Amino acid sequence: MQIPKVSITTFAEDKYLLNLKLWQKQKEVLETFWSENYTKAVWCLGRRSGKTLMAAISACYASCILADEYKKHLRQNERFYIITIANSADQAKLALYNIKDLIKNSVLLKELIVNETADSLELCNNSIIKSIPTSSRSARGMACPMLIFDELAYSMDSNGNASGDALYNALAPSSAQFGESGKVLLLSSPYKSEGIFYDIYKQGISGLYPDIQVVNLPSWEVNPTLSKSFLESEKARDPDMFNVEYGANFSQNLASFLNADLVHTAINYHRNSLLPQDCYLGDYFLSLDPAKGSRDAYTACIAHFEDSFLVVDLFHQFTASWGEDKKKQVNIAEVESWIIEMHNIYGFTKVCLDQYNSISTIQRLSGLIDIQEINWSASSKTKAYTKLRELFNSQKIELYPHVESLKQLKNLSVFYKPGGSWSVSGGTGAAVDDFVSALAGILLISDYDADFDAIEAMTRKEPGESEYAIQNWLNYYHW
Template identity: 25%
Template sequence: MNIIEACKDPNLFRPFLADENGGLGTWFKWFACLRGLYGMPYGPKASNALVLVTKRNPAHYPLEGFKSALFLTGRRSGKSRMAAVIGAYEAALAGNETRLAKGEKGVVAVIAPTKNQGGIVRNYIRAIFETPILARQMVRETREGFELRNGIEIRIMAGDFRTVRGFTLVAAIIDEIAFFGLDEESKVKSDTELIRAVQPSLATCRGKLIAISSPYAKRGWVYKTHSNHFGNDKGKTLVVNCPSRTLNPTLPQDIVDEAMEEDAASARSEYLGMFRDDIAAFIGRDAVEALVKKGRDSLLPRARKTYWAFVDMSGGRSDDHALAIAHMEHRTVILDFVKRYKPGQSPYTVVRDMSEQMGRYHIKRVHGDNYAADWVAKSFQEHNIHFTKADRNKSALYLELLPRLGSGEIELIDNEVLIDQLSNLERRTRSGGKDIIDHAPGGHDDLANAVAGVSCVTSKGKLRVGALRTSDSQTTSVEFRRRWFYSHLLET
């Protein structure tokens, strides 16, 4: 049985897809895409639909169909429901169990960037298997997914692909692939890393790789695949790219119009299937990792060194607090210490711990982001540390950090969260040509912001109590004794 027959069968997928009148007409263009993907016959109407959404001649499609596909369409286009349909078909009806060796376990991996997105697809698959025939095929539902009588397992994974290692993938369906690595929940650093990890597991059974997503920034595997294969009659990957209403004509136009009025750049991505021109990567991950001193999680304080500190205090329940300490050596900012404090801790406990860490480095003055409230300065003052609010916002701090990152004039410690946050920063162009540097939706940049701030104040070398400004922060023994005297005088 092919996938179109399964979609139309009232005992299989039809109850899941049918509208309130039991019809499937609104899924016509999706069905055309499935015909192209699986190498099935199609009539003139389906051929015209494929030309519309792929910008290539269906007559040149491979007769056996495609081993990989990328569906780029907007919100409410039905893409997550279609991901569930493809996953259920590959697991229960495609006959993939016959391609496994005796005793070999086959897995259909359904991978989503977050637990919430993974939960949506999981619920859809559960609904598909509610028909009596399919219900008999399910052995049990597990924490990982669903086990079927044919020996195939559907595994729902949120932000992590590593649990499938050691298994044979008969298919991989990746939902919202353009958004991997943007959320700290995701253990995958980018869509490119994910694809490289999944492809070897598909090789044994020549399983299909199906990626479905709204477009986002012009970067990574998604953008490269779109550039190479969309509209290319010789492309080996089927790329579908179109607005939401093309695949789902039931989506009201006024919803799209309202979104365009509120934020045109975002709406073009979310509903029109277009990559965002106003977003670019701040700095590549390779460039960040090249500045990391492998195995260095911190540096001990040393005499005759002037240290600087910068804090990013949480502005909400979901944000971390963060502290960064650094010093200067021969025009290079050396990051000595970073620490983040997860939400839920008392802010006064956080300030006390930060003060203790700064005390180890004999720091009596700390700078902080300019969103910090008055309680921050008062809390640090209780620990004999003077708080100075930064004279610029975090976008300006990041823009000052960028040349230092590009020239290699900073040494980063080996902290995975810091590397992730710096690598995932986005540069957005707003009206008037002003650039905004910020984390991606759902992401965080607290630690990155603290590092950008400490790099700025360290490189400028503003005078602090007991220390004389020098280009490389080295002081003479007389200057060091003077600094020690003043710091202990303030403590008493």
């Protein structure tokens, strides 16, 4: 079946094709990109601008409408690939799901499908739509007339290192064989004033590269459904990050909070989480970062001091088990049972939770454990994160290879404000700094500022391990 060549906005809104209703700005951005001689596009748009939908429409358009044009640059019967690149395996699956959903729900386009796998969709016109995470290099060597880099400004590898540059350099040449028909689409909310997304954005606005389309719009100019009250509440919560995430402004003041090399230096690759040691029983600290809704993670961190070092013994994340489907949340009763069980094993000198949804837990456990609430204010967060940076800079912290916490530590950004104050952010999305928050909580309740010789005198005992404590620990974690 041959699908007639139409404009992309007609393709998106025709009831027999994608049958969508686009906002006016979405139409303008898509039509300009596909009707003019652009080989690259940088869509620097605020959150909730519908940029992921626009990218999915573009992928469908390229694969369903432009196949004959692409075949002019291919050998007979050679396949071509429309590739979307996301920052994680889950995001890659979601990106492909959106594309599959559009095609499968189309009256005409669904007839093009000949094969479907978990990470690809093959059409009868020799096109294959494929989605990969940034950790993959599987698109190298493929004929790719269109590449879509999703949220490129936040592109991180599995260790939390900025990987957008390397990924772009590895994959962008795949579109070169298609000449002016080949297209590379870079879309993201803005972030730091660095990296490949920012570099190509600067090239585009310089006027020296007429083949680059640059679109830089705040959320409310694209999405007319955003309420004024929602935007005002987001701005009140963090004006600086609102300016970046919704205002679509690159921050000149964002920088990495911790040097990635110092984070690597702090990792003891020869161990995993630690068994409780007899010489530190009664001197362990536990800090918990409660989940703030169903999309957030409820995390915990156990640590102790050895001489002048803070040693992280265990990071833990609670599984959401209460509620239904996507609204599942952590069962607080299970958390409290875990706290008591871990206290019996480690012997906590102090336990803390942040102020979110923690009063009932503190009341129930206060008779058993020295447990307290942390009020995360601007000053207390600055104090805790200052201590955290001091530990890394002085190389007085030991971590273990816990992938998610390391990623969060490396992704921390500091925003320097006028007057010398600053704030720390883990970026956008869910679960961006939960493990770090739990770790920072320990620095608020511990005596980190005290003389380390005094800490050593208080905590140093004869080496040894409690057999009872170890067995309980092993039983709990199934070692």
